[in-house]
Amino acid sequence: MYESMLSFPAALFGEFDRLRREMEDVVASPGLPASIRSVAPGSFPAINIGRTPSSVEIYAFAPGIDASSIDLTLDRGVLTMSGERRSPLPEEGQQRPTVYSRERVYGSFRRAVTLPDDIDPTQVQATYRDGVLRVSIARREAAQPKRIAVQ
Template sequence: MSDLYFTTDLFSQFDRLHQQMATLFGGYPSSIRSDRLSAFPQINIGTTDDTIDIVAFAPGIDPKQLEVSIDKGLLTIAGERAAVTPDASDEAARHYARERFSGAFRRVIELPQHADPDKVEARYVNGCLCITVGKRESSRPRAITVQ
């Protein structure tokens, strides 16, 4: 027999701690995959000899609602994704889990020094915002002949 004895229900203490943390941080997501505190949209950044390529995964957003700007070496992606409600007339429905982010968002990406702010293109393809930033001519690799 174990010498450990809890005077209170351990699970109720965890529940109380969970409620306190939810109050402190503005509520927990319904599952680990729906972390509201993580950045949206998720991005990939890569580079070639001539460009810096940024892909922001933003499905379900009207491209007209996206704003892309560049200022002082910072690329900003902002917009809003509307909440999806299958049947707006059914107000009695309760959600058990919500894993899709909805609302306003803003991502700021610091570009490297060799990025050329005059050479930026953005396009929205299949739910992805693809941004291409050109590099300055002086930063591109070049062959040097030895004399």
């Protein structure tokens, strides 16, 4: 029995560990309201989502993408980001190198984020700088915390 465990592929344990971490991230997203949803980590582009008293902030980490190829839509509380990162390798027919390893993702992408009900879809700003797409969506004023004076 011990000998068969030695021949068990070590990479499989790494995959189990990665799957466990992803499940923990999906089930217990600390600091993220239940009303904001996205897919599990590992998708491209990687995104961070946060909330301030006055806005919902989404950061998509997508270096190497032309800003004009990014398409953003906000429809019924779902923000959809899509675009394409082109490969820097020459196209077919040109002198194309043989690729032995490819760790960077190329091609089209599409990410969708379900947003809370208190956002204001008329107040959206998006900027793309240094490979980071930042989308800021204002929260409705009625949803923002108010300080109440005690008399």
